[in-house]
Amino acid sequence: MFRIALKMLFGDRGKYLGIITGIALSSILMIQQPGILISIFTTMYSFITDIGLPDVWVMDPKVQFIDDSKPLLDTQLYRVRGVKGVEWAVPLYKGSQRVRMDNGETVGCNMLGLDDASLIGGPAIMIQGKLADLHQPDAVIVDEAGAKGRLAKPSSTPGGKSTPLQVGDSLEINDKRAVVVGIARATKTFQSQPIIYTTYTRAKNFALSERKLLSYILVKAKANESPQAVARRITKETGMAARTADEFKSMSLWYIIENTSIITNFGFVVLVGFIVGAAVTGQIFYNFTLDNLRYFGVFKAMGATDRMLRWMILLQALLVGGVGFGIGAGLVATFAAATRDSSDLTLKLNWQLLTGSGLAVLLIVLLAALISVRKVLKLEPAEVFK
Amino acid sequence: MSENETMAVYCGGITKSYGIGEARVQALRGIDLEVHPGELLMLVGPSGCGKTTLISVIAGILDQDDGECVLFGQDLKQLSHNQRVVYRGRNIGFVFQAFNLIPTLSAAENVAIPLLINGMPMDKAISRAFECLRNVGLEGRENALPSQLSGGQQQRVAIARALVHNPRLVVCDEPTSALDHETGRRVMDVIKNLAVNSDRALVIVTHDARIFDFADRIAHMDDGRIEKVERNN
Ligand SMILES: Nc1ncnc2c1ncn2[C@@H]1O[C@H](COP(=O)(O)OP(=O)(O)OP(=O)(O)O)[C@@H](O)[C@H]1O
Ligand SMILES: [Mg+2]
Numbered sequence: 001m002f003r004i005a006l007k008m009l010f011g012d013r014g015k016y017l018g019i020i021t022g023i024a025l026s027s028i029l030m031i032q033q034p035g036i037l038i039s040i041f042t043t044m045y046s047f048i049t050d051i052g053l054p055d056v057w058v059m060d061p062k063v064q065f066i067d068d069s070k071p072l073l074d075t076q077l078y079r080v081r082g083v084k085g086v087e088w089a090v091p092l093y094k095g096s097q098r099v100r101m102d103n104g105e106t107v108g109c110n111m112l113g114l115d116d117a118s119l120i121g122g123p124a125i126m127i128q129g130k131l132a133d134l135h136q137p138d139a140v141i142v143d144e145a146g147a148k149g150r151l152a153k154p155s156s157t158p159g160g161k162s163t164p165l166q167v168g169d170s171l172e173i174n175d176k177r178a179v180v181v182g183i184a185r186a187t188k189t190f191q192s193q194p195i196i197y198t199t200y201t202r203a204k205n206f207a208l209s210e211r212k213l214l215s216y217i218l219v220k221a222k223a224n225e226s227p228q229a230v231a232r233r234i235t236k237e238t239g240m241a242a243r244t245a246d247e248f249k250s251m252s253l254w255y256i257i258e259n260t261s262i263i264t265n266f267g268f269v270v271l272v273g274f275i276v277g278a279a280v281t282g283q284i285f286y287n288f289t290l291d292n293l294r295y296f297g298v299f300k301a302m303g304a305t306d307r308m309l310r311w312m313i314l315l316q317a318l319l320v321g322g323v324g325f326g327i328g329a330g331l332v333a334t335f336a337a338a339t340r341d342s343s344d345l346t347l348k349l350n351w352q353l354l355t356g357s358g359l360a361v362l363l364i365v366l367l368a369a370l371i372s373v374r375k376v377l378k379l380e381p382a383e384v385f386k
Numbered sequence: 387m388s389e390n391e392t393m394a395v396y397c398g399g400i401t402k403s404y405g406i407g408e409a410r411v412q413a414l415r416g417i418d419l420e421v422h423p424g425e426l427l428m429l430v431g432p433s434g435c436g437k438t439t440l441i442s443v444i445a446g447i448l449d450q451d452d453g454e455c456v457l458f459g460q461d462l463k464q465l466s467h468n469q470r471v472v473y474r475g476r477n478i479g480f481v482f483q484a485f486n487l488i489p490t491l492s493a494a495e496n497v498a499i500p501l502l503i504n505g506m507p508m509d510k511a512i513s514r515a516f517e518c519l520r521n522v523g524l525e526g527r528e529n530a531l532p533s534q535l536s537g538g539q540q541q542r543v544a545i546a547r548a549l550v551h552n553p554r555l556v557v558c559d560e561p562t563s564a565l566d567h568e569t570g571r572r573v574m575d576v577i578k579n580l581a582v583n584s585d586r587a588l589v590i591v592t593h594d595a596r597i598f599d600f601a602d603r604i605a606h607m608d609d610g611r612i613e614k615v616e617r618n619n
Contacts, residue, residue, distance in 0.1 A: 001502050004491065011490020298486045301447050303475015303503045305468060381447040384482060385438045385559045 001304065005312035008292060009319065015291070016320070019284045023324025023361060024331070026277020030357040031332045033269045035347035037262070042348055044256060045249040046187030047094075051121045054218035055227035057248045058089070058234055061241040065255035066248070069094050071212035072240065079238045080217050085225035086234070090115035093203040094215040097196070099151065100172040107150045109194045111173075113203025113213065120218060122184075122197055128167045129182025134199055140171065141182040146194020171196075173206045274360055281324075282368040285317060289372035293379060301381040313373050314366075321365030325358055393456070394555060394587030395421035395444055400453035402439055413439040415610035417453070423554075426578065426588040426600065431607035437591040438559055440607070444589060445557045446474050458554055475503050479548030481577075483560035485540045487532040493519060493543045494528040500551040518546040522576050538569035545576055556581050558590040562597055574600045 009016055042049075047066055048057070058080055060070035080089045093113030098106040114121045114134070122131045127144050134141060142151060147165040154162050165171075171178045178198070186195050198206065204213055219242070221230040227244045234242035243251060257263050289296070296309060304312075329349075336347035402414040413436045421427045429437045442448035443455055446462045455462055457477065462470055479500070487496045497515035502508065519528050522542040532540050541561060548556050561577065562570030574597045581588050590601070598604060598618065606613045 001499075003508055004488075004495065004499065004502060007495065008488065008490055294486065295488050298480075298482075298488075299499070299503065300471075301445070301474065301480055302500050303471055303473075303478075305471050308503070382442040384447070384480070384486060385442060 001299075001308055001312055002315055005315050006319065008295070009288075009316045012288075012291075015284075015288055019281065019288060019320045020324045020327065022280045022284050023277070023321060023365070024328035026273055026281060026364070027325045027328025027357060027361055028332055029273030029277060030270055030360055031329055031349065031353060032335075032347065033266050033273070034353050034357075035332060035336060035349050037266045038350060038353060039346050039348040040262070041253055041256075043187065043192075045252050048245055048249050048252070050124065050187055051092075051218065052124070052245075053120055053220065054090075054245065055221045056219040056231045056234065056242050056244055058217035058219055058238075058240050058242045059215070061239070063241060065252040068255075069215035071210070072214040072217065073212060074214055076238065076240060077214065077217055080219060080234055080240075083230070083234050083237050085222050085230040087220040087222045088118075089217050089219045090118055090120045091200050091214050092121050092216040092218050093200055093207070093213045095203075095207060095210065095213070096193075097173050097206055099194075099196070100175075101151075101154065103154050107194065109146065109151075109173075109196045111196045111198065111203060111206065113198055113200040115218075116199045116201050119199070123186050125185040127183040127185055131182065131184075133181035134197065136179070136181055138170075138177055138179045138202070139181040139198065140173075140178045140202075141184050141197040142180055143186040143195040143197075144183050145186075145192070146196075147180075147183050149194065151194050174208060176206055178206070274364075277361070278364045278367060281364050282371065285320065285365070285368035286372055286375075288316075289313065289375060293376065294384070296376045297379050297381055297384045300376075300379065301384045306377055309376050310373050313376065314369050317365040317369035317372070318362075321361050325361040328361075329354060329357070392423075393420050394423045394425070394458060395419065395589065396454070396456040397440075397444065398454040398456075400440070400443060400450045400455060402436075402443060402448070402450050413610055414443070414450070417610075417612055419605060419612060419615075421587045421589060423587050424582060424584045425602045426582050426590065428598065428601035428604045429589060429591045429607060430593055430595075430598070430604055431613075433593070435607045436610045437607055441557045441559060441589055441591055445478050445480065445555070446470055475500065476551070477554045479551070479553040479556040479581075481541070481544050481548045481556065481558035481561045483563055485532070485537075485544045485564070487540055487543055487547075489532050492529045492531060493524065493535065493546075496532070496543055497546045497550050499547060500553075504551060514550060515546070518550045519543070521549075521580055522546045536569075537565050538573055541565060541569075541573050542576055545573070545580070549580055554586055556586065556588045558588070560592055560594070561590060562592065562594050567596055570594065570597060 045066055060072055062070055077089060077091055080086060095111055097109055097111045099109050100106050112121060119131055119134055133139055142165055151165045152162040165180055167180055167182060169180045207213060221227045231242040231244055299309065333349055336349055339346050397417050397419040400414055400417040403410055403412045405411055417440055429440060431437055443450045465473060494512050494515040497518055498511035501511035501514055516528050522545055524539060524542055527535065562573055565573060578600050601618045603615055603617050605615045
């Protein structure tokens with residue numbers, strides 16, 4: 001009878017497509033918005049994720065989220081190195097600098113000053129050049145998006161295509177010359193500013209006006225120590241805030257969530273998507289059952305048990321739910337893949353989102369099936385003679 | 387009781403009313419009726435006299451208020467809801483005035499439904515359905531959709547569906563009233579030739595006087611009662 005149930009469904013091509021479209025649309029509504037939200041959140045702490053090596057981030061206690069760095073005294077670095085359980089500790093400068101372009105315009109950039117010796121905190125993926133090239137005089141590495149985007153050399157003819165920044169090109173940062181020795185791939189940051197990597201000492205040169213440059217101290221815990229324990233110990237002994245990478249990420253995330261209405265806004269759209277989806281899908285599916293009520297009555301008279309009818313309807317609901325969700329999720333995923341390299345806000349899907357929206361669609365079709373089943377089971381089989 | 391066991395259908399004092407209070411309609415007012423195996427009984431009478439109500443009770447798809455309805459020795463009231471559903475699936479075939487074929491299924495698939503309900507695998511059920519369609523003269527039309535068939539052909543598909551699982555009782559409500567006279571008689575021919583055999587009984591509701599001659603006996607109903615039962619020959 002399951003084959004029969006499916007044939008009933010597919011046989012009516014128009015209605016079948018209608019239900020599928022309804023579910024696909026509500027899936028899109030439910031996936032797309034959280035997808036953007038995930039993308040925002042990931043870019044928010046992409047800086048922490050990209051610098052994967054250290055276990056613990058040490059910072060000023062007043063720092064509230066990642067872009068809110070408050071400089072420390074250079075001497076703090078030595079105090080941290082003295083804490084038990086610390087394998088190594090290196091400085092990191094993170095700040096904004098303006099780069100002057102050939103045509104006189106200036107571009108705001110994120111500058112990262114890495115520990116001179118180890119270059120810890122440098123980009124993991126190099127497109128051109130090597131990280132170690134930073135040891136050359138005046139060397140900087142620029143991220144790919146920045147090199148192709150805002151730092152690209154403007155065309156000499158107005159309206160012409162600009163040329164991406166390349167290894168060997170030079171830049172001017174605070175009236176000081178910098179030479180591009182590499183292009184790296186970095187996760188887009190929230191402000192989508194170009195990222196310039198250089199050494200900690202050279203960053204001091206570029207940022208002459210700033211007296212204290214130590215934004216973060218990056219710490220690796222000894223193998224036999226838990227990062228949490230080391231972080232607690234650093235806080236206790238130095239009075240600075242020390243957080244594991246995960247703690248720092250979620251702190252940054254919570255700061256944004258608490259200080260903006262981003263969750264409420266996105267949550268509202270998702271809720272509307274769910275309600276509209278449930279209403280539309282439930283309605284179309286229920287109508288489908290109503291249209292077939294007479295035939296369900298015939299099955300009933302001919303000896304189809306309640307159990308059999310329940311399974312038939314459930315199967316129909318699960319099938320339209322699965323196909324509809326598949327199409328919806330597929331479309332959003334295709335869209336996400338197609339726009340991944342654009343510099344605007346993109347979409348990011350993760351398995352949690354897909355599972356969550358899948359469960360929501362499942363809930364919707366189960367609800368639709370439930371009311372349909374109730375209707376069919378309440379049906380008097382004697383109605384078939386009417 | 388032992389006499390009931392040899393009887394295909396035994397009805398004793400069946401009453402049935404619809405609605406409550408002012409709107410209450412007494413559809414059956416004490417029906418006594420017997421149908422024997424191998425017999426074709428017609429139920430005739432004016433509109434609203436309770437014919438459909440009575441075959442619904444006989445076919446076990448409607449509960450009577452009072453009285454006894456026994457099919458082949460089995461009192462349907464003794465069965466649980468589920469047992470009664472299964473009993474119907476095994477023992478009763480239905481033919482409806484409006485054919486009630488599933489529009490998105492082929493003729494063969496429609497005919498296979500009672501077998502599928504009884505748990506037969508698809509391929510076996512379909513080949514049985516082909517056989518049955520041949521018996522009602524629809525060889526070659528097995529894969530046609532109902533909309534591609536004429537009224538008479540559709541009703542023959544419905545007859546094949548009512549007989550495919552070899553039920554012991556077949557009930558038909560106005561099987562010919564949606565058909566013209568000629569087609570109606572041809573459909574009755576098919577019913578009479580295929581459905582009636584020594585241990586099967588047929589109850590056919592009709593007010594189409596032109597097919598009365600197919601009946602073994604005719605029960606005349608009026609206002610919820612059986613007025614008279616006459617033998618036909
Ligand atoms: N579901 C119902 N609810 C209320 N009244 C009903 C219902 N079904 C039938 N009736 C009433 O019961 C009476 C008998 O109806 P039934 O359908 O059995 O008559 P019938 O002999 O089959 O009539 P027809 O020849 O028009 O088909 C009629 O008065 C009808 O209006
Ligand atoms: Mg009737």
